[in-house]
Amino acid sequence: MKVVEEEQRIRVMEGPWTTEGVIREIIEEGTQEDPFYLMDLGEVVARYHQWKELLPRVEPFYAVKCNDDKLLLSTLAALGTGFDCASKAEIELITGLGVRPERIIFANPAKLASHIRYASTVGVDLMTFDSETELVKIKQAMPHAQLVIRIRCDATSAQCPLGIKFGCDPLTEAPRLLKLAAVHGLQVVGVSFHVGSGARETGVYARAIQLARALFGLGAAAGHRMRLLDLGGGFPGHAGSCIREVAQVINASLDANFSGCEVRVIAEPGRYFAAAAYTLAAMIHAKREIPTQNEEDGDGLHTMYFINDGVYGSFNCLLYDHQTVVPIPLQSEEGASRMSSLWGPTCDGLDCVVPRIRLPPQPIGGWLIFRDMGAYTLPVASPFNGFPLPKVRAVVDRRLWSVLKELWPLTEDHFVVGERVTGPQTPPPSPLASSPTESLHRTVFVECALK
Ligand SMILES: Cc1ncc(COP(=O)(O)O)c(C=O)c1O
CATH class of the missing domain: 2.40.37.10 (Lyase, Ornithine Decarboxylase; Chain A, domain 1)
Incomplete structure (x- = not known):
């Protein structure tokens, strides 16, 4: 077994524990001077399950830009999400984790030509565009790309509006771009939008899906085989937030506009998984x-x-x-x-x-x-x-760990049982360590082979 740094290990928690309690233990060891993060893998897994339950028709493609911590990326990769990458480096990072290129969308409407060529060499075909110059660039760098037209549809209020920078007008620009792509012999396969990060309006998804539906018709009329709808990001991520309300809006709108269609629906949540x-x-x-x-x-x-x-x-x-x-x-x-x-x-x-x-x-x-x-x-x-x-220290509940270790590339050899921890002090190991006491939990250190 390799010796690894404390920060590179995942603590597997047994018994009752809280984030605050684990942070207290770390600082009470007395050696910590730098800021640090405590990352609870359970939160990521819980959010993945919530997504699957509330948005069963929508495949999440995690937006890497939001937080590229390898442990988060590896966990999402193991759970089976796709990824939204915005650059060559992000594509390299995700394919480096063993994620197949079909699970990646290059979702930057203004790409460097060299990044498009790189995407082509590794087989990442799906990419967004919102302008004529981008179409010309893609035609030169990767004529076989599967294109997704990004339209603008902004929430009435958002923490970070994005429409000011990206997204063509769905009524005045998009129809012309769809025709132009066909003239260039390029294949448009779908429509994407981003309503704004931290969107404070849920109804906007219904408006955007309806606009996308109309463009599916125009795209087909221009000769494109339209089959992908990308809902972008904008989903809430803070503790206690829930996507139930926005999921109701999205599901109803998908039923109204895309029922019975062979359309793959994806989204690019960032904040939702990471915050x-x-x-x-x-x-x-x-x-x-x-x-x-x-x-x-x-x-x-x-x-x-x-x-x-x-x-x-x-x-x-x-x-x-x-x-x-x-x-x-x-x-x-x-x-x-x-x-x-x-x-x-x-x-x-x-x-x-x-x-x-x-x-x-x-x-x-x-x-x-x-x-x-x-x-x-x-x-x-x-x-x-x-x-x-700050460095990231990760924790995971023992019950979850037993599931995750089946998904991750780790074996039993990768973890050792650590010392018993009861609170402020770390007493020497004792036979009491495994007895069920109320405030007691055991810590198991696991080598994180994914970092
Ligand atoms: C293209 C694209 N997709 C997805 C996201 C993630 O958005 P959010 O964190 O709101 O889910 C962003 C954020 O900037 C983005 O630009």
Whole structure:
């Protein structure tokens, strides 16, 4: 058996456990100084099952850009999802995991010619377009591509609207592009859209599916064999969110527009699979008390806390993904709450994580956790000013592990039973370790051969 680093192992949890409890154990070991993520694989699997139950006709193609953590990708690959890749590197990453090219869509309507040629060499045929110049480029680089026309149909409100950049007008541009593709001898096989990431309207999917239906007719009239509908992303991902409502809209609209048709329906969820599975833990390494004139600030003082991850790291999501984050303190001190702010570790004044929040006094060396941090955080983060990016530590419940290990390329030889853990302390192994005590859980460390 190979010796592997702690961070490269998956903890298999037995008995009752919580994300917060596992984070506490890690920091109470006393050696942790850098921020880290705790990734719960169970959340990903639960979401996959929820998708299958609520959207049985729609195949999820996970959007790799959202979070390219290998463990997440490998888990989804093992469960059988497809993948939405936006570049050569993403295609390389996914095919490198052993995913067949038929399970990949190159869903970037404005591609580099060299990336299209690469897709062609590895057999990724399915790709989106939304302009005449893209058609010409594809004709030169990969004339046998299976094209999916991306149309614009925006939710009335979304965390990150995308229609401003991608998607041709379904009424004025798409009909001409479908004809043009036929003139060029290119095959259009379907229609895609993205209603906006973090869409706050569910009815938009019905509007978009109806627009797509009309284009299926026009595409067929232009000589294309239309057989793929791609619903894009936009699905909610935070803890406790559910796709039941949006699934009802989609299923009803598919029944109304595509019942009895031989049409394959896919979607490109990113946030849905990634967000809630990752919890970030960050440490307070400095603080400053400053006078304030703001009457709401009570005693005339405001506390600035400096933490070891900031907007150049995981919290880039505040700038790019328009997220809001809520700190949960793990080790508050006695005393009245005071208006406070949280700042990242870099020397930039822009590096503010939370500008105003009432917090009980926090010690230096205290930790804060932030939930729902799996979407559009890690892949965008940079080690600006020399601050390391958080590593990911993974946990999985024992019951789930027994199922997953059948799917993953791991054998029994890949894991060893770790020491018993009862809370703050890690006592030496004892015969009591396997006896059923209420607060007791056992940790099994598993080599993650997938990293
Ligand atoms: C083409 C495409 N598909 C899918 C996604 C994933 O969207 P979401 O995270 O909202 O599911 C994105 C996000 O930007 C995208 O650009």
